[in-house]
Amino acid sequence: MAAFGSGRSWSNFPVSLSVVMNLKQQLDYLFNPQSVAVIGASNSLGKWGFHILSLLLAKGGREIYAINRNEPEVQGLKAYQSMREVPGPVDFAVIAVPFQDVPAAMEDCVRKGVKAAVIISGGLAEIGDEGARIEQEVVEIARRGGIRFVGPNCMGHFDSSSDFFTVPYLPPVKKGSLALITQSGNTSQTIVYLACEMGLGFSKYVSSGNEADLHFEDYLEYLAQDDETEVILGYIEGLREGRRFFELAKEITKKKPIVITKAGRTEAGARAARSHTAALAGSDVVCEAAFKQSGVIRVEEISELIDVALVLLGQPLPRGRRVGVLSTGGGMAVMAADVLMRQGLELPPLSPATMEKLNSILSRRWSHGNPVETGGDIFSYPCLWALIEDENIDAALIIGAAGVAASYARWVNLPPSVGDAVDRWLEASEDSEQRDMDKLMELMKRYQKPVIVAHMGIPNMRKGKVYEKMERNHVIPYLTPERAAKALAHLVEYSEYLGIAKGRG
């Protein structure tokens, strides 16, 4: 496991006995402090110290102190020249000052009795020897005072439940059950945006930066015990405690899935990672094997983190890899068949009972096989029920507008004279579709068979009661069959790892 990282960890450092807390207690201060100081609070737009302070002020709900050496007031708030002047206690500090001033800022935090901090500032170990020396100095100061900290060289963190945000540069975040630990703050903007598009929200988030003190593994251990987190997502460039990661993951994935994108797979990527967060990218082959053995779901692209999170939250774990495809239009079914095969999934023949059921439901135009192409029929819930009840099938993939004529009709340019009739028609379809969906979800649970949907409406057109019901149940359509099939394949792999699905062959 040496290829994973240097193994340097908290336990190697002397700890001041008066402040010994376990990891959970320490990180509770990180995610929900009562009082916060922003060291480097600023009146200048564009500065981190400006945006973080304004974010904290806008959220409210805790004591906020602005620290600025030169200004008496910052954003309407009295500013203190140093932490020593702050009247009340301070649980948590945001450090957003030039790199050479970070040790002094941390020294002030120790004197003030701060419990946890985030160091936004860059210019440390990722830059070279001088930065590494300063970073080491900061670590030693923090250890002396029992302060745990995020970063340096990071974008902040949040806890949606306590509404505590030190990360200003994210799209609006919904509360939810995903946690994200990322060694790159920038990637998280895309990840959070994609989650929002799929109706998913977050419990906690950390941009871990250089991980001078708190490591990826520390956050992982904390999130394993966090009741608000159901799925842990991670973006990794290199691990500092490979063996600890592996041991933790092996335990956690038994109950809580972990989905990881690891960059630095190619030589150029690994080189870039070294210069980025001073991380050892390690041998990708070793990582790959460790992920597999510990049940970690590894995805290639950051967008897949969210695609996989969706099935993990919304679907039962299937008992095998035999997929029934249902489509109203053939083209999408063809694409889906291709992509399912490429993902190693199977399209078995349907049972005679299912063939009979479908013959009685569909017009003679249906495809008479798997994929089931209805030949244009839109309201195909009964077909879907038939598929789920088929003993040859472990999961279903719906492609096209199964059941949601409503979402289609909204795109049509209608003359005003018929607008009212359309509204009534949509409402009627929505009610019956909701009943159909209830039955569907009951069957999914009873038979433990996932139903993945692709291309039912398009994101900026999604609305109405049916869609809201889908969103509540995390059965959101993917935009393309490829994305749906890849997510399903990862769900099957995880189910195989847990011994729920039978493996191949």
Next chain:
Amino acid sequence: MAAFGSGRSWSNFPVSLSVVMNLKQQLDYLFNPQSVAVIGASNSLGKWGFHILSLLLAKGGREIYAINRNEPEVQGLKAYQSMREVPGPVDFAVIAVPFQDVPAAMEDCVRKGVKAAVIISGGLAEIGDEGARIEQEVVEIARRGGIRFVGPNCMGHFDSSSDFFTVPYLPPVKKGSLALITQSGNTSQTIVYLACEMGLGFSKYVSSGNEADLHFEDYLEYLAQDDETEVILGYIEGLREGRRFFELAKEITKKKPIVITKAGRTEAGARAARSHTAALAGSDVVCEAAFKQSGVIRVEEISELIDVALVLLGQPLPRGRRVGVLSTGGGMAVMAADVLMRQGLELPPLSPATMEKLNSILSRRWSHGNPVETGGDIFSYPCLWALIEDENIDAALIIGAAGVAASYARWVNLPPSVGDAVDRWLEASEDSEQRDMDKLMELMKRYQKPVIVAHMGIPNMRKGKVYEKMERNHVIPYLTPERAAKALAHLVEYSEYLGIAKGRG
């Protein structure tokens, strides 16, 4: 080429001499008729004959006739029992009646002197022998009358320039220079939506269905001569005239790029394709070779059609595959390096002159190599100019918020007290960014080097003058580095095919 299809084509059938027109004249009637009859016009919501008529009425601008055997009035319009009763001439007919009534409808069209038609109805050759027999009958009737038609078993077509739409189930379409020919109507909903998200519009669109009369190759030939079309996109399940496609493509791709997704790559996909549009999927190996030899850009997923269209419209063709990466945050640079390598692109070292320029622009925190990671500096246009002027570099990939602090600041929760100042700051950044962008585009043209952007803002946050300028110039950011790198790789391949870029090795 036999694996491509049956070779059945228009020239094998006798043509009524009185109506001999060339393909261009015939298809002009398809895309811009003066008078239109909807056979199967309906008052029933959800029926094709309802939605197509209401769409035609909403668009207006030509004579519209409703044909319905039983109703005296459809959607407020006088309805005719048959085509024979229509008073004026009819150029074009939409046929949306049950499959067994299609031959009679086509017979009526012949008597009325209709020039072109679209048959929406399914239930023909894709179903089996009986359907195939009826479809053949329809073809023979149409040929006798010199009528060319789209379909059957399709979703309609449009011409954005003449504002003629027979396809009701699409998201709103922007005018533009992409043409799309698809053997699956359903896939086009996603394709049109993705185009809209990237600010791209369409000239013409055809859902070609079973291609009983007009083949994919006919549309291709027409679009080659269409001045409004700059890039031709296609979704193919199987070609009916493989050799003709190949010969056409070889000529067209010298001036106009063709981008294709071909489904049915796996056995299951090919089987599904056969039942869908009665197409011969053919040997995928043969297709792959033919695409390569004729300069057709083949992509795997439907979303890539749009990703590649964007670079084709917005970028110069590069002279090689050496890419310089510029990033404000390292994580994305790592992902980009990985994905560029996987796509067979190269990340060469920077020239000493570029290193010197970057040293003078950036703080000491920059990565001192390729990828160029600025270490957090946002306004990095001068870095980009330096990259483009580097003789070691053929193209640049920007990852992160290069230059658009504006788009970031909009996400921040600002207290109302500072809102006005932020607005002024954004306006000021926008003006200077526009000047920087002008210089960038001048350099791109002068050195013939593409600049691809990933992850600059997120789609539903994109606004402001800078973004509008980017949209006008088709330099829209991709959501992920993967998508950007794949698109760039296809651009390089096309440039190599045309002999502009030097090939590998």
